[in-house]
Amino acid sequence: MSYTIPMGPYHPGLEEPYKLDLVCEDETVIDAKLHVGFNFRGIEHLAETRNHVQVIALMERVCGICSNIHTLSLCQSMEGILEIAPPPRALYIRVIMAELERLHSHVLWAGVAGKLMGFKTMFMRCFALREKVMDVLEAISGNRVNYSMNRIGGVNRDIADPSAVLAMIEALEKEMVHTIIPVFTTSTTALSRCAGIGVLTQEQAISYGVVGPTARASGVPQDIRRAAPYAAYADLEFDVPVETGGDVRARLLVRALEIMQSCRILHQALAKLPSGPIHAEGSDESDIAFPTGTATSRVEAPRGEVMYSVSWEEDSDNPSRVHVRTPTYANMPAIRAMVIGAQLAETPLIQASIDPCYSCTDR
């Protein structure tokens, strides 16, 4: 006989409000229904009431973790309509901010995963490490969450001292190589909670259209930085880690390896940071006049592909449409496939393994 266990919208195993109705037989999950929208904010609609400066500040608040990625994608879309090309230094600074954001997001996720595994020492270790990344983001942008770095035609602030960022990256790499990755990949605690749990097959990953580390952990080698390079990614060497296990461990491994690749990208970007202006001529607030048009932009956020589609009517102060497809919006429905057949006690970690962002989903 089956019974339904509601998990959420407020639950100790969830970081933010969404709801899983788990249909179980004994302790085994046989089906699940997902419910989102509890904190739906109507941001896309609100964007239609904001001008080209205000809309950047608004869309930065879609997400509290990958806030920079949202403004990057939005600005790329608006630059597409205006046919403005940011200068090379701005493109490199955009890469540096995006990779620092990926680092802090992935390290935060590792901490949350540690906590859900009952591995609280690792939680503390990861969050201490994340603080260092956030310190660097603060040193560059003046802010720890919403960085306000992107603007139409480039970035708002320069990186005056690239060597200070390099020192942090080296410390982070050392900690990852010597502590975090070995513990997550070899400790009995981590392996027993992750290996063979919450499997999403490659076929299911393609069917659900999942993106980012969730897709790459199921053997789908897609990464927008490689497939459709933006900013300065075409100039930089990096690998796209792919695992085929499709389980929680594979998702953990992909993120751990991506941290190392982000460090590799940061080393190169900081070393090659071109001189020159940080925003394009003619991109100041008073110079902007939108023609009628639509532009679409995609970037690889820490959780996967983000897509912005922006439309504007000539002589209008505000966009006529801003549509955002966030990575969690694509990934979250696949949780159903991951939890079917799992033990009830495994479901908090399984749902967390996609690194869900409810804030992005309830944009």
Next chain:
Amino acid sequence: MNTLDTIPEKLGVTDAWVEKGRVHWLPCDGLKVRDLAKTMAALHARFITITATELPEGEEIRMEYHWDLDGQLLGFPFLVSNKQIESIYDLCEAANWIEREIHEYYAVDFIGREYELLFLRQGDKPGVNLREEDE
């Protein structure tokens, strides 16, 4: 001939791709959205999203269907005049949530599917059109 060039013929579309802003657009006059979804599935293209836009001074809604084919972003625009269009959810599982969202945001009926209530947790009925309510 690369895969992209074969798509108009597979779909029976005489127009050619128009590349604009890193998107390959294919005009879809007369094309059925379910035929498009079947073709994209056969090509193993990855569904991304549907962007719905309420056009000014009229009842029409522009629906842009997006797929990724080997890193290329494809766009297929459809004009919906009576707020009805066929659902592709049964052909493309990834379209489920965005169809539900557009149904609640713009009151578009995706023919051939049922809806779970409520996706956006806003309002007290399906088909809530937030834009019109706000105006």
